Amino acid sequence: MQMHLLRPGKIGKLQLKNRVFMAPMGTTSEEDGSFSDRSIAYYEERAKGGFGLIITGANQCTLEYENKACNVIGSIRSVAQASFLARCVHQYDSKLCIQITPGLGRMQLPFGAEVSPFAASEVESFWFPGLMCKPLDKDQIANLVKTMGKAAGQAKFAGADAVEIHGYGGYLIDQFCSQLWNKRTDEYGGSLENRMRFALEIVASVREAVGPDFPILYKFTPYHGVEGGREVPEGLEMAKMLEAAGVDALHVDQGCYEAWYKAIPTVYQKAPTMAWLAAEVKKVVSIPVMAVGKLDDPNLAEKVLADGAADYIGLGHGALTDPYWVAKVHSGEAYDIVPCIGCNECLNAGFKGAHYQCAVNPRCYAEMYFPVTKTADKKRLLVLGGGPAGMQAAVTAAERGHEVELWEKSARLGGALWAAGGPDFKYDVRRYAEYMTGKVYRSGVTVKTMKDASADEIARGNWDKVILATGARHAKPPIPGLDGPNVKMANDVLTSKSTFGDRVVVIGGGLVGAETAAHCAERAQKVTVVEALPEILMTVDHCRNNEQALEQLLKDSEIEFITDARVSNIDPTGLTYTKDGAEHRLDADTIILAAGYTSNNELAHQLDGRVDVSVIGDAKVADSILTATHQGFHLARVL
Numbered sequence: 092m093q094m095h096l097l098r099p100g101k102i103g104k105l106q107l108k109n110r111v112f113m114a115p116m117g118t119t120s121e122e123d124g125s126f127s128d129r130s131i132a133y134y135e136e137r138a139k140g141g142f143g144l145i146i147t148g149a150n151q152c153t154l155e156y157e158n159k160a161c162n163v164i165g166s167i168r169s170v171a172q173a174s175f176l177a178r179c180v181h182q183y184d185s186k187l188c189i190q191i192t193p194g195l196g197r198m199q200l201p202f203g204a205e206v207s208p209f210a211a212s213e214v215e216s217f218w219f220p221g222l223m224c225k226p227l228d229k230d231q232i233a234n235l236v237k238t239m240g241k242a243a244g245q246a247k248f249a250g251a252d253a254v255e256i257h258g259y260g261g262y263l264i265d266q267f268c269s270q271l272w273n274k275r276t277d278e279y280g281g282s283l284e285n286r287m288r289f290a291l292e293i294v295a296s297v298r299e300a301v302g303p304d305f306p307i308l309y310k311f312t313p314y315h316g317v318e319g320g321r322e323v324p325e326g327l328e329m330a331k332m333l334e335a336a337g338v339d340a341l342h343v344d345q346g347c348y349e350a351w352y353k354a355i356p357t358v359y360q361k362a363p364t365m366a367w368l369a370a371e372v373k374k375v376v377s378i379p380v381m382a383v384g385k386l387d388d389p390n391l392a393e394k395v396l397a398d399g400a401a402d403y404i405g406l407g408h409g410a411l412t413d414p415y416w417v418a419k420v421h422s423g424e425a426y427d428i429v430p431c432i433g434c435n436e437c438l439n440a441g442f443k444g445a446h447y448q449c450a451v452n453p454r455c456y457a458e459m460y461f462p463v464t465k466t467a468d469k470k471r472l473l474v475l476g477g478g479p480a481g482m483q484a485a486v487t488a489a490e491r492g493h494e495v496e497l498w499e500k501s502a503r504l505g506g507a508l509w510a511a512g513g514p515d516f517k518y519d520v521r522r523y524a525e526y527m528t529g530k531v532y533r534s535g536v537t538v539k540t541m542k543d544a545s546a547d548e549i550a551r552g553n554w555d556k557v558i559l560a561t562g563a564r565h566a567k568p569p570i571p572g573l574d575g576p577n578v579k580m581a582n583d584v585l586t587s588k589s590t591f592g593d594r595v596v597v598i599g600g601g602l603v604g605a606e607t608a609a610h611c612a613e614r615a616q617k618v619t620v621v622e623a624l625p626e627i628l629m630t631v632d633h634c635r636n637n638e639q640a641l642e643q644l645l646k647d648s649e650i651e652f653i654t655d656a657r658v659s660n661i662d663p664t665g666l667t668y669t670k671d672g673a674e675h676r677l678d679a680d681t682i683i684l685a686a687g688y689t690s691n692n693e694l695a696h697q698l699d700g701r702v703d704v705s706v707i708g709d710a711k712v713a714d715s716i717l718t719a720t721h722q723g724f725h726l727a728r729v730l
């Protein structure tokens with residue numbers, strides 16, 4: 092029986108070769124908002140990888156009321172670039188849908204707290220609390236409605252197969268639709284009919300521009316999941332209204348920036364995140380329903396379709412980590428799908444104004460720039476350390492045709508990924524450790540575990556190059572009593588090498604300390620974190636949605652945090668710390684150290700001058716999975 096994922100489908104009159112779409116995700120654009128050549132290559136790769144439908148990131152229909160935040164459709168060049176994008180996508184029998192938006196409203200980043208953004212009403216800006224938005228007047232609303240129609244017409248003219256209206260997630264259209272952000276007293280505010288007026292006028296304007304047979308998708312949020320936000324019954328009413336207005340498919344989302352992790356999930360959410368909501372929508376409409384939200388496990392995605400919860404499944408993150416997701420499902424190689432670790436470095440880069448990137452797919456958004464080519468100069472390489480840096484370097488070097496041996500000191504590959512993915516709520520990282528381990532063994536790399544070599548043995552091997560990826564060790568601050576039997580290392584606790592009791596104190600409130608505390612709080616009666624800095628998580632550079640999700644997890648875990656406090660002594664029954672000049676005591680049966688990491692790279696110094704050595708990952712500077720993976724990839728790619 093053909094799996095549901097691969098069955099052909101139809102949205103309006105548009106024929107699709109399968110049930111998997113690439114969810115809309117913004118990319119860096121040209122200065123004028125056109126699709127850049129780089130983003131066209133990025134979309135083309137996903138079309139090549141088998142996605143039946145590619146939905147682009149949002150395109151603003153005008154910059155009259157907002158700064159440029161993403162793509163902008165309207166200029167001659169933007170249409171020309173969109174038309175080239177359509178041609179590229181069509182080579183692979185994939186279809187292109189261009190997402191269009193009238194704007195972000197109160198979610199705008201107006202590049203300073205002094206510029207009031209336009210929105211549905213005079214409500215607070217999200218990014219600049221205290222800054223009030225300016226309500227759009229009726230002429231401006233009418234202009235946006237007209238311009239959305241024009242944008243849809245341009246998308247169709249460019250060769251797109253469909254358009255999607257960006258009506259979700261607390262952005263401008265959704266601000267009009269929701270009583271949380273719409274305080275208007277005219278015909279655009281008040282009842283649901285009035286709040287939906289802007290959205291429905293846009294649908295009508297788009298329909299007029301594209302004609303009766305061109306599919307209009309609508310991405311909307313039937314449930315916000317925040318106090319005062321939309322609840323499901325109203326969301327289902329909206330679904331019926333949108334169907335009646337002639338929309339051809341409903342793309343279902345949940346959340347808003349106040350609970351952003353509900354919209355763009357993080358490592359901390361259990362999969363699937365939104366299929367339940369798609370199933371609710373499906374009960375009340377007869378047009379196709381599209382589901383997203385952590386569906387990159389093909390079994391789960393197939394189940395969503397088989398259960399009838401949705402007609403199509405979309406991959407956001409999953410399309411970034413593995414452009415060939417569909418092709419691998421098709422060819423029976425689903426085991427080789429690169430899983431997402433939920434770090435949201437992709438989103439974080441975009442919000443920092445940097446070029447987009449993916450932690451586990453270094454070629455993402457750089458498909459044209461970072462090809463992996465066969466080498467004409469085959470080398471014998473030794474990789475020391477089987478964490479993400481060493482594994483990625485080994486896999487990429489082997490793919491290029493080098494002869495690669497990997498030595499790992501412990502009994503298994505994965506390195507610190509096992510500790511990072513130790514807690515149940517970090518399953519995504521554990522899954523990546525499992526994936527990369529398998530990938531190394533499938534790549535023709537010679538792996539030797541339990542192999543802790545000396546510099547002499549390495550030097551005797553006559554390697555053309557040694558890649559040192561030996562990771563980092565726990566930093567040990569000079570606290571008396573740190574060597575006691577009641578003190579455990581966070582990595583050992585997270586990998587179950589060490590147990591813990593009912594009263595736990597964690598030293599260090601960075602990412603590792605906070606997550607270790609939450610992990611212990613699942614079983615211990617009392618967990619306290621002592622942090623020297625004025626706040627916890629100050630050293631963490633997380634995307635806002637990961638930050639929110641972790642904060643929620645910590646709140647739910649009922650952990651006590653003592654900040655601005657320095658541990659001065661550890662004894663068999665607890666510890667002493669100083670805060671505000673006074674000494675305090677905490678009783679504990681287990682004390683866990685999470686006070687940072689220092690690079691483990693002594694071998695590099697011992698090998699200096701004897702063999703060509705490069706140091707990567709935490710062995711260079713303790714950092715992240717992204718840094719380790721990218722350094723491993725690039726070193727091997729340009730070798």
Ligand SMILES: Cc1cc2nc3c(=O)[nH]c(=O)nc-3n(C[C@H](O)[C@H](O)[C@H](O)COP(=O)(O)OP(=O)(O)OC[C@H]3O[C@@H](n4cnc5c(N)ncnc54)[C@H](O)[C@@H]3O)c2cc1C
Nearest residue numbers: 476478479480500506507511561562708709714715716719
């Ligand atoms: C608890 C914890 C949570 C984390 N959470 C996250 C997170 O959520 N997101 C994120 O991006 N990053 C996270 N990190 C950081 C991330 O795991 C590391 O940055 C990453 O694993 C570094 O990869 P690496 O390959 O350089 O080193 P490692 O993963 O440390 O791997 C080094 C490997 O080298 C081996 N080795 C050491 N010495 C030798 C030797 N002489 N010979 C052979 N092998 C040797 C070790 O046994 C180990 O397997 C976390 C780290 C920890 C500890």
Ligand SMILES: Cc1cc2nc3c(=O)[nH]c(=O)nc-3n(C[C@H](O)[C@H](O)[C@H](O)COP(=O)(O)O)c2cc1C
Nearest residue numbers: 114115116117148149383384385406407408437438
């Ligand atoms: C980097 C990034 C950019 C995104 N940009 C958009 C966008 O422009 N328009 C949109 O409707 N959704 C956007 N999203 C949300 C995704 O389309 C999708 O709804 C969400 O990521 C959940 O699906 P997933 O769990 O498969 O990633 C973005 C998500 C990411 C990660």
Ligand code: SF4
Nearest residue numbers: 431434435437449450
């Ligand atoms: S950057 Fe992180 S969250 Fe984003 S797609 Fe890649 S692995 Fe997933």
